[in-house]
């Protein structure tokens with residue numbers, strides 16, 4: 063029968079099913095997700111959703127009709143708890159709800175879960191994480207509640223800063239506590255971090271860098287056995303920052319438990335090759351859960367785990383091809399976006415290993431770009447509030463081209479006209 067089982071019904075899982083149908087596969091496809099919701103987009107959760115601007119239908123990936131039209135069996139609200147494969151590649155998965163699913167082809171698109179902070183007080187009422195729709199559904203009314211005046215965000219990464227911007231926009235007193243010396247330091251250059259620090263502070267967000275948090279504190283519950291509500295976050299130096307609501311955004315942990323059951327290689331994610339095949343050569347995997355060979359032609363090589371919609375979709379296309387026995391190799395220019403209030407950041411390429419940067423435009427205008435170079439060659443860029451320049455840079459990187467640092471630094475030169483294509487680069 064060639065039944066395909068896809069575990070994890072979100073960006074990567076839906077994309078695999080979609081591409082398999084586009085390529086003419088007519089065998090049964092079962093797409094199963096543990097969340098009660100239909101597959102949805104996560105990016106709006108930390109943006110329009112928690113602002114109260116969106117309804118469930120605004121964030122779903124595909125309608126019920128879409129799945130029905132393609133004869134893709136979508137199962138929601140049931141988690142695969144055990145899975146095993148025999149030597150001939152066939153296997154069985156068993157769900158929490160007692161389903162037994164026999165399969166011939168298997169894709170793991172299990173994503174990641176919010177990293178929990180091992181800190182006293184995280185169980186107080188009013189302490190939130192933000193990874194999935196249920197988190198957002200509980201965070202949105204908590205933010206809308208006028209009596210929640212003080213919001214503390216633990217973690218100055220993208221999700222923390224997006225949430226901080228929304229909370230500030232709702233009139234809250236917002237404090238971001240970041241353990242590192244700069245914001246989003248794992249991903250962007252000092253110039254971009256410094257811009258975001260200034261921009262959030264200008265909008266009235268308090269930002270504490272090098273923050274050392276001792277514990278989250280809260281009031282006693284009025285009812286025995288019930289948990290009290292958060293009242294603040296205490297730093298190691300004894301300072302207490304008042305909080306009616308705390309959002310913890312300190313990264314994610316890839317979901318690898320099923321891969322481990324199958325005996326697949328797992329090292330900071332499910333290890334896959336450029337064809338999105340796991341170490342058994344049969345199972346495919348895509349998205350946030352994978353550790354893969356760096357797909358970026360101008361990258362530093364080695365292995366990488368990317369957390370972005372673009373990566374989930376592109377890698378899923380490769381995984382679908384592999385399931386169908388078609389040769390495919392994942393080579394792609396990564397891109398990403400983050401909307402923090404009125405600040406739209408778009409990132410093209412990967413900046414790992416850069417040796418110099420060019421700042422194009424004046425960051426004080428809140429419309430500028432930071433271009434990253436390695437040995438004089440453009441490898442990535444962070445672009446703030448300038449989608450046209452982002453597109454020009456992304457297009458240059460996709461074509462394997464570059465833009466000279468001198469042209470990049472000169473705002474009177476159009477980036478589009480300054481792209482030098484590969485023949486000229488390699489001449």
Ligand SMILES: Cc1cc2nc3c(=O)[nH]c(=O)nc-3n(C[C@H](O)[C@H](O)[C@H](O)COP(=O)(O)OP(=O)(O)OC[C@H]3O[C@@H](n4cnc5c(N)ncnc54)[C@H](O)[C@@H]3O)c2cc1C
Nearest residue numbers: 070072073074096104105142172173174349350369370371
């Ligand atoms: C709040 C938020 C904002 C974001 N903003 C951006 C953004 O602006 N730009 C951007 O590019 N990216 C953004 N991202 C990241 C992006 O959403 C992810 O990279 C993308 O969703 C990854 O897709 P995925 O399918 O690999 O994994 P996931 O989206 O994590 O989906 C995996 C699914 O598998 C399910 N699952 C896991 N194990 C099992 C099991 N055993 N049985 C059944 N189901 C299982 C999970 O419940 C989950 O639904 C954001 C993420 C979050 C959380």
